[in-house]
Amino acid sequence: MNILKDIAINAEKGDSATIKELVKKALSLNIRGEEILQEGLIKGMNAIGIKFKKNEIFIPEVLIATRAMKAGMEIIKPYLTQDRVKPQEKVVMGTGKGDLHDIGKKIVCMILEREGYEIVDLGIDVPKEKFISAIKKENSNIIGMSALLTTTMIYMIEVIEEIERAKLKQNVKIIIGGGPITQSFADEIGADGYAPDAISAAELVKDMIRK
Ligand code: B12
Structure with a gap:
């Protein structure tokens, strides 16, 4: 799905504002939180990992991507926890x-x-x-x-x-x-x-x- 690809690309770019918008949009399209995480945010972070390993980017860029990743995670969180029973363990x-x-x-x-x-x-x-x-x-x-x-x-x-x-x-x-x-x-x-x-x-x- 294109929106997930866009989320991955923007996570990689570290564009927090766009990530927030795209994640909200994906949720409004009824895409499951887990899918947004896995196919969007984590994919973006994996791409960052490859570039970091090859020394194509450095710690500041990784930190910016981390911030974007966390901004997206915060929005998804309530959608992952909804409709759940109370803690067991x-x-x-x-x-x-x-x-x-x-x-x-x-x-x-x-x-x-x-x-x-x-x-x-x-x-x-x-x-x-x-x-x-x-x-x-x-x-x-x-x-x-x-x-x-x-x-x-x-x-x-x-x-x-x-x-x-x-x-x-x-x-x-x-x-x-x-x-x-x-x-x-x-x-x-x-x-x-x-x-x-x-x-x-x-x-x-x-x-x-x-x-
Ligand atoms: C983001 C990142 C950073 C950020 C961290 C920000 C943050 N708040 O987390 C910053 C910039 C701070 C950073 C710093 C460093 N990093 Co770094 N970093 C990464 C990067 C790019 C992504 C990691 C990540 O978040 N992946 C995405 C998540 C979703 O995946 P994950 O963590 O694996 O988690 C999944 C599973 O493993 C599992 N899981 C995770 N935890 C647990 C726990 C349990 C109980 C279970 C069951 C499952 C589970 O479930 C998760 C979700 O699916 C990786 C590259 C990579 N390929 O991983 C390098 C990497 C880990 N970093 C690396 C290095 C070398 C460093 C530095 C030493 C760099 C430096 N020269 O200073 C420092 C060390 C700082 C320190 N003391 O920790 C190396 C490690 C090499 C090695 N083999 O030891 C990597 C692999 C990059 C590389 N060279 O290829 N880094």
């Missing part, structure tokens, strides 16, 4: 220490919220101690960690070790995701689950609760 989410990427994590949070989960988003650059105190304070049985850097994915190991040390491992299911994460990495570090995108993250959480 609490999920603590965070991007680990040293990592400032949060777009993917926020999308996962939005989709889980839509599914009726209560989300406690600890944000970015989260130290292991904060994960531990959130598990205790929120009495949560599921914790999700996101990492976009190969240097910060390793931090997930430290968080899991800390959870084990605090004797909380048997009470919580740990799920992980983000660009460099794979199922085999999840298996290797003792995480309970991995999902490559937000929709499968929601399936994963459902599975974890059933177990």
Whole structure:
């Protein structure tokens, strides 16, 4: 659909004002929020990723695109969460220490919220101690960690070790995701689950609760 292509192009350009207009228009055309996210905003961000990798653009352009992406996400959010039943389970989410990427994590949070989960988003650059105190304070049985850097994915190991040390491992299911994460990495570090995108993250959480 052309409007989704336009959203992707403008996300890539970082044109927040146009993104807001196009997203509203797409919603008024009854295009589903998930489709606008996946086929519009995320596609735009993926294109940015390719250019960033090739050094065709730099951090300022990526930040501008991020702002546009988030502006679009804010508009979609209420459409994802509408008509939902009240929260069933609490999920603590965070991007680990040293990592400032949060777009993917926020999308996962939005989709889980839509599914009726209560989300406690600890944000970015989260130290292991904060994960531990959130598990205790929120009495949560599921914790999700996101990492976009190969240097910060390793931090997930430290968080899991800390959870084990605090004797909380048997009470919580740990799920992980983000660009460099794979199922085999999840298996290797003792995480309970991995999902490559937000929709499968929601399936994963459902599975974890059933177990
Ligand atoms: C946007 C971006 C930034 C922005 C972040 C803004 C923000 N608020 O997030 C800024 C400009 C700050 C940035 C900075 C840097 N970045 Co950057 N960034 C990106 C970029 C272009 C897009 C990431 C993104 O949002 N993707 C879109 C989302 C939707 O996808 P996603 O995050 O993968 O999330 C999906 C899934 O993974 C999954 N998921 C995500 N989290 C979770 C969690 C759970 C529990 C589950 C189940 C699933 C799940 O679901 C999500 C939705 O479908 C990527 C390129 C790329 N190809 O990813 C580089 C990239 C991640 N960055 C990179 C680098 C190198 C950096 C810097 C080191 C650059 C520098 N020289 O300073 C810094 C590091 C800063 C830091 N300490 O974190 C590299 C990482 C390379 C590597 N292998 O480690 C990449 C891959 C670019 C590249 N070179 O190819 N970056």
